Amino acid sequence: MDWINALIQGILLGGLYALFAAGLSLIFGVMRLVNIAHGDLIVLAAYLGLSVTIMLGIHPLLAMFAVVPMMAAIGYVLQRGILNKTLGDDLLPPLLVTFGLSVIIQNVLLEVYSADPQKLDAGTLEIASISVGDLSIGVLPLLTFGIAVAIIASLHWMFYHTSLGRSFRAVSDNQDIAQLMGLNRRHIFGLAMALALAVTAVAGVMLGVRTNFDPSIGGARLIFGFEAVIIGGLGNLWGTLVGGIILGVAQTLGAQINPGWQLLAGHITFLCIIAFKPRGFFPRVSG
């Protein structure tokens, strides 16, 4: 029974990881940008959620409606102002610039909010659960998973059924020709980053409701997100959800064997998968 419980918890945890990963997958797929600061942006969103809940005295899930547009605006400005200048064949400029951003965000958060761990208070939602037979499933993880599925479904729909999605796919396939066809790729990239950070805002708030956070935890969230993206295969959003679930299940099963092995089990599973499938299970575009 413990094992089935661990399995279900892992699947639901995978929803959170898919939220970390969806934004990454989007910008990696559209503009091949490796955003090292992604984890720190998740943490930034959590802190913005904290400020909004405290200032307005509202529930964290309501605060999301303020945090999402804030993060989207940050994303558009960041992309147009800085990140667009780094794009090209060379991996190093985006890597270095986002590493710089990562260090800047971490230290600004440290300066503003201090190193004390914080948490978003979601009241009774945190402890509510549904009983299914002998199992009891938390409402919050279930809600997180549901939000993840909804976001991935709508991103997928947007990608294949809207003109914005067509623009994203066009610049992803060939930037120069897309530009020739009259798309302004700088603007498109700005929109992609805005959308990615809007998803990140949701991820940050859900993270903040689930666990404690402090300015230093961004790096690990980035790695979880990237692992989910790579396991699922680049450019495949449903693949990213599968990647998140595989990672989540590996972690909870690892923790079931030995509490110290939780993260290690996730990483080892990831390394085993790339040893046999270096491009993940369902790649759509090449890296």
Place this chain on the structure above:
Amino acid sequence: MSIENMHVTRRSKASLIASFAAVIILVILISAPLWAGRADMRLMAELFLYLSLATLWNLMAGYAGLVSVGQQAYVGFGGYMLFSLTMFAGLSPVVALIGVAILGGLVSIPIAALVFRLHGAYFAIGTWVIAEVFRLTFAQVSSLGGGSGTSLPISIIKSMADGRAARESLSYWLALGVMVAVILAVYLFLRSRKGLALSAIRDNELAASSLGINIWRTKFLVYVITAALTSVVGALIFLQKLRISPDAAFSVNDWTAFVIFIVVIGGIGTLEGPIIGTLVYFLMRETLADLGTTYLIALGVVAIVIMLKAPKGLWGIIRDRWDLQLFPLGYRVQTTQSKKGS
């Protein structure tokens, strides 16, 4: 001007002057225990070790195109191996350094076989995951203090040399020696046949492989050598600190982010770049460190501005302006009469 008047050479006036200057500076640095205070020696030793890390990362990213963000794996591994070899195998710290180099090289072989299956961004993230696996694994080893880490026993520290001054001098000289060895090794490697192959791979992988260069093997060699040397540098870093913990040993900011900043600020793909970058980094750190986190924010801003405005770094600006090359690596055509670089 006829063709007989011209010849191809690696040497230039600047590189000759630079090699003389390097010898003089080296003599001054070796004699530091005679003229420098304890705090200064510690700072200089740290500078030497950062310069070594930067030179090694530059060899990988700037010459072999292996952009790793997981070199902290080997820094931490080296540190932990030094502690293990001295605490459990009873080796003296100096002898243990040789063991650390061998172990670092050995452990990197299966890792290379795995991460070399990944390319570009995947490779970068893959190396970071490896470093995390190292961190989490060492946090599980209770005989090394688990997650909270351990200190080097006093008996081992005392066995290094008699008296505090002698120990501090030895530790300083080790750092200096490793820095000189790393720079010399990278310099000689780049001047060798393999180094030429590496430059060819960096400039155009397809063309290089069509000329018969085995790309995989060349990169593999660079990765393993870098891992072995990075482990030794890591061992010395924690020999200076005398205390190790998983979070400090495998810190991505301390051992990779700052090192990348150093290389990019100085100038990637040149041997001079990391030297200038390290000096700038320490200058900033020593003048701004009182400001606390503000200094790190400033460092991030400087790195971003340099990458966007001058991607070849400070040394790139200097080289383009005066056509300088302190380490004679490239070839240049000279006329026998005027001796001017062309």
